[in-house]
Amino acid sequence: MGMIAFPKPTARKVIRLAGALALAALLAGCQSGDEYVAFGPKHLREVRPAIKAKFTELKMDARSPILIRIFKEESTLEVWKQNREGRFALLETFEICKWSGELGPKVKEGDRQAPEGFYEITPGLMNPNSSYHLAFNMGFPNAYDRSHNRTGTHLMVHGACSSRGCYAMTDPQIEDIYALARDSFKGGQRSFQVQAFPFRMTAENMARHNDSPHMDFWRMLKVGYDHFEVTKQTPKIDVCEKQYVFNATPLMANVPFRATAQCPAYEVPQAIRVAVEAKQKKDAEAFQVAMANIREEAEREQRAKERAAMIAAIVNPKFGSDDKPEEAAQDAPAEPATAEAPAGAPAAPGSTGGVFASLFASKPAQTPVAAEQAPGQPAETVASTAAATPPASPAAADVTATAFAPEAQAAEQKPGFFKRWLSFGSSEEEDATPPQVDLTTVATAPKVKP
Incomplete structure (x- = not known):
């Protein structure tokens, strides 16, 4: 009996077999980890x-x-x-x-x-x-x-x-x-x-969305959420009086829950009820804390806005003013004429410091000027010097700050936002008529001898 002879594999068949094995290995690799291909x-x-x-x-x-x-x-x-x-x-x-x-x-x-x-x-x-x-x-x-x-x-x-x-x-x-x-x-x-x-129906999230019109609906959903959280069991869901009820069993047999009908008397297993109530009590306390934090944060934001508005008003006095742009331009004080200061008189500090200098720099003591006519001094010079002398009363001192503004215009000027916040030079304090300064006389007056 002769032996059966099997044909020898050709090179082509060997290549095909090797390719199939390589593909199988590749697919096996693709089916592991995140690169899985189904x-x-x-x-x-x-x-x-x-x-x-x-x-x-x-x-x-x-x-x-x-x-x-x-x-x-x-x-x-x-x-x-x-x-x-x-x-x-x-x-x-x-x-x-x-x-x-x-x-x-x-x-x-x-x-x-x-x-x-x-x-x-x-x-x-x-x-x-x-x-x-x-x-x-x-x-x-x-x-x-x-x-x-x-x-x-x-x-x-x-x-x-x-x-x-x-x-x-x-x-x-x-x-x-x-x-x-x-x-x-x-x-x-x-x-x-x-x-x-x-x-996620946490106390913090409930507080954050407390103003939502859906809050009553969400509070009802939270009850079912809590039932699952404490039991890790699928809650039994029923509907009566158009509300969800959870893990409820009617006390009377053959009395089912009906979605639009009155809820029958029912009970919830005591272990579940006690666990849910304990969770809800804890959540209620956390809710109050979260609401207090939200209110405190809102108050901080409001105070920050008010401070920003005050700073903006100081930097830009016209910010927030009730005056119209045309009125604000008319109310602006006129640029005073440059007058020659008496010899030896100190320069007024803060004259170039802007608004911040006038707010925070202290006023220096005024140099007294003799009201009596010095020997050999013209009468009109004495008069002009006396007019420039600071008044003795506090009210008159406040008037001096606005002495270079026209009298009629200063009286009619409506206080804007800036003056309401920073009350120096307010019109209520200007009971006395401010003295008129003869700029021409001051400019041409001879220097006062020390």
Whole structure:
């Protein structure tokens, strides 16, 4: 019996085999870490290995139930997954690519608002054939929304990073989220809950948004937020009297909750109720502290604005004046004629210092001038010298500061912003008629002998 002869591999076949092995190695490398590339139908792809690795770390089964929380202001979507102890733990945090509208609930079709509230996602709401890669419908409007006559359709969490009232993710993100939801349904979860909040419901954030018209609605959402925070269990959601109620059980059997009807008598498990009340008490104290800090910051900002206005008024006296530009120009004091100072008389300090010098420099003592006529001195010179002598009374001293302004114009001048803040030379103090200075006489008077 002869041996069967096998054909020897040709060089071409060897090259093909080597290329196939190299490609397999390359694909294996691509499927590790953040460079993972998935293959196959998009709705059947597995979650990334990086997420799978967390199952072991967090003691989770691949098909255990999930829960999703959304925070608009933080642009964050969280996927929580039940561990083997029956509590939910944070598995993965995704950055929302886009969400439309503003903080606040969706009210009507076409307002482009993304929903806020509590929604149950069943397998029938999953869409593997979405025009936005993959998607699941949020189930808007729910019982609460319908009780308030809110309208809207096709509100989704989907891929393609494009939003018109939805929460849009990137395609790789929605593949992971979709796979986690799909596997939880395979594990027996009949629906998973989506909790959509305007922001993380902390005391500080509640204080920061305290003036919002949506605050009553958000306080109600915070109760459900607190139930999950203290239990790490999916809260049971019902609606009665057009309000959400959480983890409530009617005291009478066969008496259901109806969204628009009066709430039946119900109870919340004591352990949950006590834990929620303790959290809310702590949050209320933190809220008061946060509000006090906000008020203090607002007062600091107001004081800073007032100081800035005062400085601006000093630098520019016309700043904030009630006078019109034409009136301000007319009210400006006339430039005094240059007069020859008596020999030996000290120069007035601050004469070139501007407004700041007049504000902060102390006035020097005035050099007394004899009122009596010196021997050999002309009478008109004595008169002009006496007129320039500072008056003895304080009121007259204030008048001297404005002696070079025309008398009639100074009397009619309306005090502007600058004079209201800096009251020197005010008109109330000018009870006496200011002495007229004969500029011509002063300019031509002979020098006073020392």
